[in-house]
Amino acid sequence: MKKLGLIINPIAGMGGRVGLKGTDGADTVAKALELGADTVSPARAVETLGGLKRVGVEFELITYPAEMGAAEASEAGLEARVIGHITSGKTTAEDTKHAAREMLEQGVDLILIAGGDGTMSDVIEAIGTQVPILGIPTGVKMHSAAFANTPQTAGEVAARFLSEGLPLREAEVMDIDEEAYRENRLVAKLKGYAQVPYEPVMMQATKEGSTGYELADQKAIARWVVESMERGRIYALGPGTTTRAVAEELGIYNSTLLGVDLIENYKLLARDTNEQHILEVIEKKPITIIVSPIGRQGFILGRGNQQLSSVIIKRVGKENVWVLATPNKLKATHTLKVDTDDAKLDREFRGYIRVITGYRQTCMIKVV
Amino acid sequence: MNYRQARWVEPLIFELSKPGRVGWASPEKPRERINVPKELLREKLELPELSEPEVVRHYTRLSQMNYGVDSGFYPLGSCTMKYNPKVCEELAALETASCIHPHQAEETVQGALELMYRLERCLAEVAGVARVSLQPSAGAHGEFVAMLLTRAYHKSKRDDKRNQVIVPDSAHGTNPASAAMAGYEVVTVPSNARGRVDLKALKAAVSERSAALMLTNPNTLGLFEDQIINIAGVVHDAGGLLFYDGANLNGILGKTRPGDMDFDIVHFNLHKTFSTPHGGGGPGAGPVGVQKELEKFLPVPLVEYNEKRGRYSLDYDRPHSIGKIKGFYGNFGVFVKAYAYLLLMGAEGLNEVTDAAVLNANYIMRKLLRVEGYELKFDASGPCKHEVVFSAEPLKRETDIWAHFVAKRLLDFGMHAPTYYFPPIVPEALMIEPTESESKEELDRFVDALKTIAEEAKSDPDRVRSAPTATAIGRLDEVKASRQPILSWRAYRKSAKE
Amino acid sequence: MGHPYIPNTREIREQMLREIGVASIDELFADIPHQIRLKRKLKLPPAMSELEVKRHVQAILAKNKPFTQMLSFLGGGVWPHHVPAHVRSLVQRSEFLTSYTPYQPEASQGMLQALFEYQSMIAELVGLEVANSSMYDWATALGEAALMCARVTGRQKFIVPKLISKDRLSVLRNYASGPGLEVVEVGYDRRTGQLDLRQLRAELGGDVAGVYIENPSYLGFLETQGDEIAAAAHKTGALFVVGVNPISLGLFKAPGAYGADIVVGEGQPLGNPVSFGGPSLGIFACRDELKLMRQLPGRLIGATTTLDDKARGYCMVLQTREQHIRRERATSSICTNEALCAVAAAIYLASLGPRGLCNLAELCASNASYAMKKLNTIKGLRSPIFDAPHFNEFTLNCDDTRVLSIQKLNAGLLKRGIQGGKPLREEFPELGKTALLCTTELHSREDIDRLASALKELLGERR
Numbered sequence A: 001m002k003k004l005g006l007i008i009n010p011i012a013g014m015g016g017r018v019g020l021k022g023t024d025g026a027d028t029v030a031k032a033l034e035l036g037a038d039t040v041s042p043a044r045a046v047e048t049l050g051g052l053k054r055v056g057v058e059f060e061l062i063t064y065p066a067e068m069g070a071a072e073a074s075e076a077g078l079e080a081r082v083i084g085h086i087t088s089g090k091t092t093a094e095d096t097k098h099a100a101r102e103m104l105e106q107g108v109d110l111i112l113i114a115g116g117d118g119t120m121s122d123v124i125e126a127i128g129t130q131v132p133i134l135g136i137p138t139g140v141k142m143h144s145a146a147f148a149n150t151p152q153t154a155g156e157v158a159a160r161f162l163s164e165g166l167p168l169r170e171a172e173v174m175d176i177d178e179e180a181y182r183e184n185r186l187v188a189k190l191k192g193y194a195q196v197p198y199e200p201v202m203m204q205a206t207k208e209g210s211t212g213y214e215l216a217d218q219k220a221i222a223r224w225v226v227e228s229m230e231r232g233r234i235y236a237l238g239p240g241t242t243t244r245a246v247a248e249e250l251g252i253y254n255s256t257l258l259g260v261d262l263i264e265n266y267k268l269l270a271r272d273t274n275e276q277h278i279l280e281v282i283e284k285k286p287i288t289i290i291v292s293p294i295g296r297q298g299f300i301l302g303r304g305n306q307q308l309s310s311v312i313i314k315r316v317g318k319e320n321v322w323v324l325a326t327p328n329k330l331k332a333t334h335t336l337k338v339d340t341d342d343a344k345l346d347r348e349f350r351g352y353i354r355v356i357t358g359y360r361q362t363c364m365i366k367v368v
Numbered sequence B: 001m002n003y004r005q006a007r008w009v010e011p012l013i014f015e016l017s018k019p020g021r022v023g024w025a026s027p028e029k030p031r032e033r034i035n036v037p038k039e040l041l042r043e044k045l046e047l048p049e050l051s052e053p054e055v056v057r058h059y060t061r062l063s064q065m066n067y068g069v070d071s072g073f074y075p076l077g078s079c080t081m082k083y084n085p086k087v088c089e090e091l092a093a094l095e096t097a098s099c100i101h102p103h104q105a106e107e108t109v110q111g112a113l114e115l116m117y118r119l120e121r122c123l124a125e126v127a128g129v130a131r132v133s134l135q136p137s138a139g140a141h142g143e144f145v146a147m148l149l150t151r152a153y154h155k156s157k158r159d160d161k162r163n164q165v166i167v168p169d170s171a172h173g174t175n176p177a178s179a180a181m182a183g184y185e186v187v188t189v190p191s192n193a194r195g196r197v198d199l200k201a202l203k204a205a206v207s208e209r210s211a212a213l214m215l216t217n218p219n220t221l222g223l224f225e226d227q228i229i230n231i232a233g234v235v236h237d238a239g240g241l242l243f244y245d246g247a248n249l250n251g252i253l254g255k256t257r258p259g260d261m262d263f264d265i266v267h268f269n270l271h272k273t274f275s276t277p278h279g280g281g282g283p284g285a286g287p288v289g290v291q292k293e294l295e296k297f298l299p300v301p302l303v304e305y306n307e308k309r310g311r312y313s314l315d316y317d318r319p320h321s322i323g324k325i326k327g328f329y330g331n332f333g334v335f336v337k338a339y340a341y342l343l344l345m346g347a348e349g350l351n352e353v354t355d356a357a358v359l360n361a362n363y364i365m366r367k368l369l370r371v372e373g374y375e376l377k378f379d380a381s382g383p384c385k386h387e388v389v390f391s392a393e394p395l396k397r398e399t400d401i402w403a404h405f406v407a408k409r410l411l412d413f414g415m416h417a418p419t420y421y422f423p424p425i426v427p428e429a430l431m432i433e434p435t436e437s438e439s440k441e442e443l444d445r446f447v448d449a450l451k452t453i454a455e456e457a458k459s460d461p462d463r464v465r466s467a468p469t470a471t472a473i474g475r476l477d478e479v480k481a482s483r484q485p486i487l488s489w490r491a492y493r494k495s496a497k498e
Numbered sequence C: 001m002g003h004p005y006i007p008n009t010r011e012i013r014e015q016m017l018r019e020i021g022v023a024s025i026d027e028l029f030a031d032i033p034h035q036i037r038l039k040r041k042l043k044l045p046p047a048m049s050e051l052e053v054k055r056h057v058q059a060i061l062a063k064n065k066p067f068t069q070m071l072s073f074l075g076g077g078v079w080p081h082h083v084p085a086h087v088r089s090l091v092q093r094s095e096f097l098t099s100y101t102p103y104q105p106e107a108s109q110g111m112l113q114a115l116f117e118y119q120s121m122i123a124e125l126v127g128l129e130v131a132n133s134s135m136y137d138w139a140t141a142l143g144e145a146a147l148m149c150a151r152v153t154g155r156q157k158f159i160v161p162k163l164i165s166k167d168r169l170s171v172l173r174n175y176a177s178g179p180g181l182e183v184v185e186v187g188y189d190r191r192t193g194q195l196d197l198r199q200l201r202a203e204l205g206g207d208v209a210g211v212y213i214e215n216p217s218y219l220g221f222l223e224t225q226g227d228e229i230a231a232a233a234h235k236t237g238a239l240f241v242v243g244v245n246p247i248s249l250g251l252f253k254a255p256g257a258y259g260a261d262i263v264v265g266e267g268q269p270l271g272n273p274v275s276f277g278g279p280s281l282g283i284f285a286c287r288d289e290l291k292l293m294r295q296l297p298g299r300l301i302g303a304t305t306t307l308d309d310k311a312r313g314y315c316m317v318l319q320t321r322e323q324h325i326r327r328e329r330a331t332s333s334i335c336t337n338e339a340l341c342a343v344a345a346a347i348y349l350a351s352l353g354p355r356g357l358c359n360l361a362e363l364c365a366s367n368a369s370y371a372m373k374k375l376n377t378i379k380g381l382r383s384p385i386f387d388a389p390h391f392n393e394f395t396l397n398c399d400d401t402r403v404l405s406i407q408k409l410n411a412g413l414l415k416r417g418i419q420g421g422k423p424l425r426e427e428f429p430e431l432g433k434t435a436l437l438c439t440t441e442l443h444s445r446e447d448i449d450r451l452a453s454a455l456k457e458l459l460g461e462r463r
Helices: A026-034 A041-055 A070-075 A093-106 A117-127 A151-163 A178-182 A214-228 A241-249 A275-284 A310-316 A327-332 A343-349 B052-064 B086-092 B110-127 B139-156 B174-181 B199-205 B228-237 B246-251 B292-297 B332-369 B393-399 B403-411 B440-459 B461-465 B478-483 B489-497 C010-019 C025-029 C050-061 C085-091 C109-126 C138-153 C166-177 C197-203 C226-235 C246-250 C319-327 C339-376 C406-415 C445-462
Strands: A003-008 A060-063 A110-115 A133-137 A168-176 A188-197 A234-237 A260-264 A267-273 A287-291 A299-301 A321-324 A351-358 A361-367 B131-133 B164-168 B185-189 B210-216 B241-245 B265-267 B288-290 B302-306 B311-315 B388-391 B429-432 C157-161 C182-186 C208-214 C239-244 C262-266 C282-286 C300-305 C312-317 C393-397 C434-438
Touching (some): A003 A070, A003 A093, A060 A070, A093 A110, A110 A117, A117 A133, A117 A168, A133 A151, A133 A188, A214 A241, A214 A351, A241 A287, A241 A321, A267 A275, A275 A287, A327 A361, A361 B199, B052 C109, B110 B302, B110 B332, B139 B210, B139 B241, B139 B288, B288 B292, B332 B388, B332 C025, B403 B461, B440 B461, B440 C010, B489 C109, C109 C246, C109 C282, C138 C282, C166 C182, C197 C226, C339 C393, C339 C445, C406 C445
Parallel strands (some): A003 A060, A003 A110, B164 B185, B241 B265, C157 C182, C157 C208, C208 C239, C239 C262
Antiparallel strands (some): A168 A188, A351 A361, B265 B288
16 A cells, blocks of 8 residues: 655744745744734645545555644544654644654655645755655745645645556755845745656647656757757756756766756856856856746746856846746746846846747747 | 447457458459569468458447447537538549549549549638649648748748747647648747737747748637737738648638638648548548749649640649659549538538537537536637637536546547547647537537536546446556557467466 | 538527527627628539539549549559458448547547557568558658658668659658758669669668668569668668558568568558549558657557456557657657558458468469560560569560650550550650559459550551
8 A cells, every 4th residue: 555644834824824924933933823823734734635535545644743744634534644753832844854754764655745845845855855745835935846736736646646656757846045035035045856746748649738748858858959059159057957958968967956057069067156157157158048947936047046147147148048948847837937136137038938848849938 | 318339349350360261252363473582472471361241240340339420429629520421422432533543644534633623723712722732631741731831932032041830839739740840940829818829929939030820710729819910910020921720610611711811821621621521530631722922832733724625634844843742642532522512512501511510619608608617718708619618627626527537428428528638728628619510409418418427526426437338348548558559469469478 | 491411400590599698690700800701702613402413523523534444554553453342331331431530449449449450460461560550641651751760760861762653752852851851862773673782882871761662663573682671771770661562462571571670551452442542541560669669650559458457448559659759850740640541451451361362462463474474575565674573563665666655655555445554754764665554453364465456556557
């Protein structure tokens, strides 16, 4: 029988209703409670679990005590094996990490996580990509692409993953500097990647669309990007799995997933480089920036790839920014966003931009 | 509901084979020694051995396990599954049509050439184009030829920078594939909230690299691209051509014509609009029509008529032609049927076809909008044309019954499923094209069936999920079929042994 | 009065409009801008009743002279054969005839199983493991084969023999133009017609994606160097493609047995009428190597079981393969194919069986053999022009007569109720006044004697 792990961050999402941005840090939680915040994630998790139960898939549910899963499971009418210990009412990020590690030891097939970006970051910090995870969206900040769109779809995807198996893709886990965020400054960091099950695009025979398979689509994109590269030009590869596929197509297997690499004449020129270095290079050679949308909101510039600063982008020019995205990714984010520290530059990018979506395939997508 | 498809446990023809049986007799014995070295001769040939009655029974039974338009309602979107008049079949089977050879002396095939000439004139009038090549074998083949014509056109203008073809995100899958096959890059433009081409996106997409826009009108959502004049302007101003995908021509016959909308190249699906049957996947025919300036590029040969001599002839003397795109002149047998259909209908008949087909689609649209579980994702305010695309998303949200299950369950009601999960811009899409061939009672039955299924999704979801049960066979393991493909009797035997 | 094909009468339509709250049919077309409306009736012939249409079309077609009403020796890509009555009657069954592509396998088992049987029989016939469920015709199948070779090998050159139909070559060039493949012609031995191996080897290199031959060749002779050509192609990493007339395979070695990676051909003679050259049936088969199968164009039907594993069934398979192909250079867009022609082929092959097909092939070849012998005895005529074994087609040359051209000769034959062979001058000027003739089981010895005496008479007259 398949094993399903369940971790609930009971306080995630509380801040939103009372105008706080996120609930990281004990003070904030106290403040939220003071402001009369209600818990959000337990109810959302129950929704997901209810859906799972209805489908009638057989699995063993493993979870943490009380409000970290046990209570919600019983409310949804699901039996669960409860492991670990917590102090109810005073759960912390450490509890989330412990729970993730213990579930890894239990050999679970998938962990459902109810929380926000912070919760997700804690989990991958603890266990990396060793176990597939899937986020039940409950938090205030949900930039990570590892969340399902609704609590209900989380249940559906989990059910299908457990019953018939679904392919896995790598999805960004992002988090934002909490302090800065509460001060209305947004510094989104790409924390890493999680393995997430996904439903290939449902298609009827021979009707066209993407292959439905992320890796095949990424490879097709990479192939065309490489064919389009010119000698004597520098290519700055932003973070992400699609851009990594480009590096791999070039035979570069040590590219950075979270940073910016420079490529020249099909070879790695600099790995995990910074703004300063890129500015130096621009002085000497023409440069093309290659990025892919990051996170659920589809940021192509300004978040998760701050190394590519507004100064650099202005020098390079909009026409020399290549955007790559698989059809699957575009399905999740219908529009793209640019959010650099230069509002004028951001405006320049508004309107339609050409996105490379496959081998000799592009798509016009709106930047808002 | 009391539909039941025949359910034979019919072995493969190879399994029915008995050594020594034969279903064919030679008219005479070979009398001449054939001078061929032994090593070029065949040693073994494992074909099935059966007598004629056994063969006839086998394939009769198989036919009984197949669903056609003659079996019942076939609302497969974008496929125009209308009734195929029987007289057309009878005419195509005449010896004077089926037993003529493409290389026969012209004076012995005047009838065939005349028929092709007349059909060409009819199609040109229906689409508002100057000339039509009948050569392409199918819709996708016609699209491919249109792309070759596009290239020839730009090349003649010494413009070889144009390597992009623009396709809306609601387009038929064959559009981008045909463009790619002809060597073009494909640029997709999104639809706007009204389900039509987003003009702003189109403007951003066109450039000096644009070769053509491929467009279906009415589009795959069954909606008329009412901005077509502007769309055509944007593309033509940028130096590109407009290609009309004729799959949905049934929605505008006699009302407007691709040529009037300023399209440069048009293709037809004779097996859709002009009612030649689809034969379980083919043969069809996908003629391509063009405006005057593109005429010289059409494939060779074209049929010409010399009025003075009263003679038809095949014209190969066309130096700018792209050459040939099929072995001979096209699927002549299909032309006979399409021509007969055109005569049966006439101008008023075709107009009535569109009236009835569009009314039927709108009738379904309005009736189904009142049924819980299904909704329209785009413009629900105006009329649709020949088809309508519903989304079963509300049903999925509430009951976890997807479009896929709805489609399968419909089969139990003795109806074919609509096209589903297409176009991709509509989640849980059910693409319904009723055609003019259906009666009001049949449409009511269809809407009732969808209503029943939506109710069953709540009351008896397992019944929906385990459908179909009234067909020759239950749900198949299609995943397994692709994972370890067994594509022949030989491979099947091998896998059975393992 | 109602319309015979439109069940909803005007009255019913009015009622429907009322039910959905629409004032008139015109309102349903209000979204079509006025400027582009067709403001007149289409200029088409007036509608006719079924009886009138039948008479009208029959009258037009009566201007044709079918080969069943004269003596014809035409082949060259499509070949006249007898279509057994039961083949036609079975494919006319309306459950087959009026169905769409089998998107819903549960309701389309009949079509799917018939196509699976077709694939199985074709694979067997050509000696390979995998056949798809049809292409448009031989020429387009060849075009797709060239593209597939390029995709599999990542190379850009495709070699063909000089002696192939120029129409087929033109189709191939159009298909090859998408990804910019170079099509190279290799010459032949003047005496035997066989492919020039030395030139082939010189052309072969690391840039060649595929080598194509036809067997029997366009001009009817057999290519006897199949093994060597296969070896030469494979040595340089190119794929070997063979084009066939499937009837010949009742008698001759299957291309798979001499190294073919891909086989294409024209399936029309398998139970389909000539029908002025279409509908036709493109055969496409390949070895069951994964790298080939992934690049195979067209539809494939596979065997599977029901979800409960209780019954055997059939469905379309490897559809993502079609998607995969799309991602690569020069993808195939084929969707509608020639399924019903494939079903006819399956019924035809099942009826003939191995013995029937062998007998038929032998009879066709025997007639050709007799014809060549007979025609060769006529002064000034040479048949065949190539010294090689032949199947059912052969060349006839009249350079040593005073006849101005094959066309002139054919005109004389036509006056005697005989359709002569296809003139080859335009395709191959170097072959002089040569025609391509074909015999099948439709020809009797007396028919061939009639051709011979007509030719004798014609040539005599001129002297």
